[in-house]
Amino acid sequence: MRLLDQRRLPQEEVYLACSDYRDVAQAIRTMVVRGAPAIGITAAMGIALGARSIPATTFEEFYRAFEQICQEFASTRPTAVNLFWAITRMRNLVLAHRDTDLSLLKQRLVEEAQRILAEDIAINKQIGEHGKSLLADESTVLTHCNAGALATGGYGTALGVIRAAWEAGKKIMVLADETRPFLQGARLTAWELHALRIPVKVITDSMAGYFMRKKMVQAVLVGADRIAANGDVANKIGTYTLAVLAKEHDIPFYVAAPTSTIDLSISTGDDIPIEERNPQEVTHWGGQPIVPPGVEAANPAFDITPHSYIRAIITEKGILSPPLDENIARVMSDRKVLSAEMRP
């Protein structure tokens, strides 16, 4: 597996070659790859990679080793539910092939991972098609973190909507929050949009309110790492602040995500686990401390935006408007839901 090392963008385009699934898990943990859908796809591929090397001769033996691989991936990042969704999908495939020849099963796992990737790209394009009507011509969209091609199999969720609107001829300008501490906005969103020739300007996270008050923002559009049954959204730290600001300025706040990001087993956002990452991501920069020695920092990687702040959730199945709980239930009912086994 070759993984573009997103930590080194935009300065360098370096690919990490992984022949051991543990290296893939570590790449997710250290944010070589990040973004909820991309984490799910990478885990599926990592599981397929790991399964290929299981030296089992019986299904039971194979399944024990397979479960260990799944656990390794499940421990990488707690918030993005697409990870658990992908693990469950791979596990379900194995369980449905108890009597299949093991070498054929291993091949099926590779195909399933590739299918997840291909489906994700198609899903993102559908999200873009649905969502593009929400963005006005000649408008400025504020986004946070990176919900683009780099965060998905390709095309992007929030950036996919912007891209679809742009491809439909709408003149969109994007304000990209730099997104401390990891700078996904400054490094990745700016990189993607600039490559697509969509006008983008980077701002610090603290400037969003300033530009909203100046009426220079017509919509806020972000991705999601997990969506509870009631429509509460976990997304990159800082998202909730944008939602509050958007409400105060009467600017629509949209979330773009595949239905694989919806976790029906979680009733509200308060039950979504929030990953606490190493405070050094805040206190250090390029290995150098920016905070005096002995001073602590907090580093919650995500926050919860309550559903009441959300104008709509844009999915591949259409635009979900309030009441979000009802519309989420409706859209999820005609879909094979993996809720029970979702989290290992």
Added chain:
Amino acid sequence: MRLLDQRRLPQEEVYLACSDYRDVAQAIRTMVVRGAPAIGITAAMGIALGARSIPATTFEEFYRAFEQICQEFASTRPTAVNLFWAITRMRNLVLAHRDTDLSLLKQRLVEEAQRILAEDIAINKQIGEHGKSLLADESTVLTHCNAGALATGGYGTALGVIRAAWEAGKKIMVLADETRPFLQGARLTAWELHALRIPVKVITDSMAGYFMRKKMVQAVLVGADRIAANGDVANKIGTYTLAVLAKEHDIPFYVAAPTSTIDLSISTGDDIPIEERNPQEVTHWGGQPIVPPGVEAANPAFDITPHSYIRAIITEKGILSPPLDENIARVMSDRKVLSAEMRP
């Protein structure tokens, strides 16, 4: 003049020696010294330094050269009104001494600058005394940027209030926004509070909403760079976002500033000039780009918090509560106001 180079804190304590007033002006421009009161004090001292070297023999000749020095300082930073207040105070001293011997006048200017410094420290302690009642025991205060000893002649405005409450035995814990792009919170506020042994934790600016929603913030307390007659406050970019978040969570939002920060010649915050600094402060870090080549960034250094968001302004003359316009007018009426000549 010796100036602590705040750009290099907390890694290094380096002092810049200035024998030419132009070096002092440049130090203000490049943020060797920053913080509204500190800018005013430094400008007054720089003017006294420059005046000493004026080779004039008549008052008219002296005043022409003196005005040039004042203009040099007036051009350094547009938003902090304390700069113009200090310039006016120095100019008024000169105009009141038309018939004084020039060498004596030069000495008087040095004394006036030293008086401004000493007064500022006393004023900050008064602000602290007035404000400390507003902070509850066992509470967490969120602050932004640096409104401490480093931003003033000493003791600090917002941090002075925290310090006074701490010295009065209240257990205060501080959340310090790192304050992108210049990191005054991570570098300076954390440094000051840690030295005072007041518990401080650094967060990214994007985390404020998260901690407020978790009910982990009991008050927001910031400084100010200029306060309009109606109570609107210009302060470091990101302050307005905190005010909106505080309102949404019903957390009191306080501003601490000397009355020299109040500009009665400006009726509302929309008339306060906002400094746009070099976008490279956003796009680069330690000389290295963090944004892809060709991508622009915005860098407004301040924002306006409308008075309706402000629970109180803490000054050396007492706590001003809403209606802020009336209470500002009242407190300013028994004070020698420099409004007419305030800005050159």
